[in-house]
Amino acid sequence: MYHPTVARLTYRALLGRRRAAVLFILPALLILIAVAVRTFNGVDDQIASDVLGGFALATMIPLIGVIAGTGAIGPEIxxxxxxxxLAKPVKRPTIIFTxxxxxxxxxxxxxxxxxxxxGYILNGNGQQIAVSYTIAALVASIAYSALFLLLGTVSRHAVVIGLVYALVWETLFGSLIAGARTLSVQQWSLAVAEKTGGDGMITSEVGLPLAVxxxxxxxxVATWYAGQKLRTLTLAGDE
Structure with missing residues (x-):
């Protein structure tokens, strides 16, 4: 299912000079914020959780997912x-999976x-906050990548739609409307991370079984549908 040549071309496209610069900005900003907060406030578990939850998980990770997910296929389309x-003897599901x-x-x-x-800068992993949010980041990365890869396959405006989803739905609606939180990748990933956080430092609106x-x-579903859309694109090109 994994095709090394497709992977190499995709890595080259994603990590080209312009995209790589954009990808580095948000992580650098997070670390800069962490250093500033630690310098001025010292070690505080609640502040550490607020920074990682409010910026890293709610903003940085969805935006990176948009760049990586849509950029993996959108520009080629x-x-x-x-x-x-598509003219190469490579199965379409293999292309999408890779x-x-x-x-x-x-x-x-x-x-x-x-x-x-x-997280380590903020509080040295007190209350397992650094590890817990890292777990949330890993889990969220999978779902966001699949969603935004699909978006890059079905729409020429994938980046704009992805940004609206990341900034409006996940960040704004997700923090204000209870119902929206249930349909939030952020909350699903928090449910996984909640089990490792200490003293209720991390909570989710979604139970762990439902989140999984x-x-x-x-x-x-997103990966499967992206494969179907790519197969349709191939047929349209043949016609």
């Missing part, structure tokens, strides 16, 4: 170069690692 890839793996690995690298570093089902279901 937009400029027509996907036709050359691009998903690349998107997940890039999202994890640029979100989970900085989250762990920032939703995370798994969204990832599988």
């Amino acid at each position: 937009d400029d027509g170069s996907i036709v050359y890839l 691009k998903l793996i690349v998107a997940i690995s890039v999202t994890m690298a640029f979100s989970a690692i900085p989250t762990f570093i920032a 089902v939703l995370l798994t279901g969204v990832t599988i």
Whole structure:
């Protein structure tokens, strides 16, 4: 299912000079915020949780997911170069699966690692906060990558739609409307991380069993549907 050549081309596209610069900005900002907060406030578990939950999980990780997920396939569809890839003897599900793996690995690298570093800077992993939010970042990276890869497959405005979802739904509605929280990747990942956090420092609006089902279901369905859309695109190109 994994195709090394497709993966290499996708990594090259995602980590090109312009995209790599954008990917580094948010993690650098998170670490800068962590250093500033630690300098002025010292060690505070609640503040550490607020910074990691409010910025890393609610803002940084969805945005990185948008860049990695849509960038794994969207530009190729937009400029027509996907036709050359589809002309190769590579199964369409293999293309999607490989691009998903690349998107997940890039999202994890640029979100989970900085989250762990920032957590350690903020409070030295007191109450397991750094580890818990790192787990949330890893879990969220998978679901976001699948969702935004699908978006890059079905829409030429994937980046705009992804940004609206990340900034409006996850960050704004997710913090104000209780019902929206249930349909939030952020809350699902928090449910997984909640089990490792100490003294109720991390809480979620969604129970763990439901969160696992939703995370798994969204990832599988989004990946499957992206493969179907790519197969349709191939048929349209042949016609």
